[in-house]
Amino acid sequence: MTYQLTHLDALESEAIHVIREVVAEFERPGLLFSGGKDSAVLLHLATKACWPQAVPFPVLHVDTGHNFPEVLAFRDRRVAELGVRLLVASVQEAIDRGEVTEDRSPGGTRNRLQTHSLLRAIEEHRFDAVFGGGRRDEEKARAKERVFSFRDEFGQWDPRGQRPELWNLYNGRHHPREHFRVFPLSNWTELDVWQYIEREQLDLPSIYYAHQRAVFRRDGLLLAVGPHSQPREDAPDEEVVVATVRYRTVGDATCTAAVESTASTPAEVIAETAVARVSERGATRADDRFSEAAMEDRKREGYF
């Protein structure tokens, strides 16, 4: 017996430890569940951490109203299977109530508007800890964030004033109205996530695997033709073609792009991920492109 854990087992154990610390120390946790692969892994880890009890806390979907139907179907299926309570924070309702204004310029998305709905839901449900599926390998600002990430009463992240985070001694103490975002997948990479999906045989929305789809190209990204994104009439280069694609991430349907791929199983996705030359966000997210520090700025305001 070598008493050695594989890297996946070590990452899983770390995540379970983190989730259990939150369950033990916080009064009202919630878990962000978008129906994407990271949140699917996160929810799976939560079921393991809570086993043999059911997951006692609700899951929260911040819904931009621009969804892939496969993802919504998956979300509802998982929630029903696990018997967890689903809360939906709707960006559309916030727009209808006049709390936020939609950016109607070309290329405008509802991405940033999610922060408002997220913070409002945290306040409404009085969450003191919110699990997120964020990974440090996703983006350079995320690479700086603590596992237990403090948010002040405005929901803001202060990247220059983070609490030291030593060993696995997490400090979740806070005053009323402050809260924590907790990232059990902090140390996971895209490849780890897929290897884990394969090992655990996790169900995912079908759009994570290769399928035929009508797409057009904009700014180098492959966007699906659908109710939320259409090629511009005045842009002749946005020609619609049917391609074999899959999604590497799933977010707001207006700004999440597909990648060309024939990978139809986790093993095939792993093989592609291992040799990918463009990062997950770079290949798929229009929202990070407009500024060097787009993510940092959004996170300061309280984004995921």
Place this chain on the structure above:
Amino acid sequence: MELLRLATAGSVDDGKSTLIGRLLYDSKQVYEDQLESVERTSLARGDAYVDLALLTDGLRAEREQGITIDVAYRYFATPRRKFIVADTPGHTQHTRNMVTGCSTADLVVVLVDARNGITEQTRRHAFIASLLRIPHLVVCVNKMDLVGYSRERFDEIRQEFEGFATRLEIADLTFVPISALNGDNVVDRSGEMPWYQGTSLLHHLEDVHIASDRNLIDLRFPVQRVVRPRSEAHHDFRGYAGQVAGGVLAVGDEVLVLPSGFTTTVSSIETADGPLEEAFPPMSVIVRLADELDISRGDMICHPRNRPAIGQDISAMVCWMTDAPLAVGAKLAVKHTTRWARALVREIHYRLDVNTLHSDPSVEELRLNDIGRIDMRTTSPLFYDEYRRNRTTGSLILVDETTDATVAAGMILHPGS
């Protein structure tokens, strides 16, 4: 595949972030779009070459100032190992973030600028690394390109460091001459330094033996949660969730529970994936015991003939991490394993001068980034080991009860040492 956690250390501008960038780049783990973004930023800033440090310096303020402020975590893998890299800041003002990045490291890479040699900050970081008991330390003498790849210069720095290191406890010390900027001896052996007989840094990182660094002797299982599902399917289930902090726990073991002092046997070790015969660090499991005992979060399960120390009078080396100084009489919250208590600081024995390693007993307080030895009294007993014996049961954090900020990292010393 095995996971190795490594951290960088060293003075400001010695090339830590550049080295990590180089390591990622030369091992082909940088995506094209990330590289393009770094190139754009470098160009816009007027750099003469692409600054690979931008791969880890991700905050706006860091990019503006060209320094690292907080730890960045990066990930890469070779066919042999997976690496979690904590790139830490060299600036004295940000030492607490360096400690954060190093607290969980298996290995630390200390960079030294070949032109400047060993500085106070090199010594401070090497000292902190030894205090944190990072078992493996690699000194990379960097910017060899700026000293004509001189063997004499390398040997000089090496000797000076070795002289200093004899007064530290470093289990495994290695030296590599590199140029992070040009990639010499980072991933591949360099043609510029034929006199250097050792391996490249990456090769060393892949090879270094870390399996025996863990304590597999003293069983320590801090109880994280009591698991009592109130459901039909698991009516009589009662278990204790936690992460093994030391030793090996096996079904059938006779165990002692602290603080109650009762002994019982392990009836099963459970996980969501089914029962196990044994559990070892850092596995997260649920332990079930033959007898129904009064056990709660913060209790400790161990073997009857191998107990941790139990006590309310704790002596520790602390690294002070906040602007307001620590003085005798301070009341703080303390977190140790899964237990919170309150602590009264009864004595500050001394502050360590990181340059000379002399202790200065005349100080009345510890200031930001000071390291010193204190005694405290806790409101309830802690079940602890000396930090040198177990990094999990020997570590604690101190928290300000008003601001809730983490204000110190503590490494527990042997009772009476």
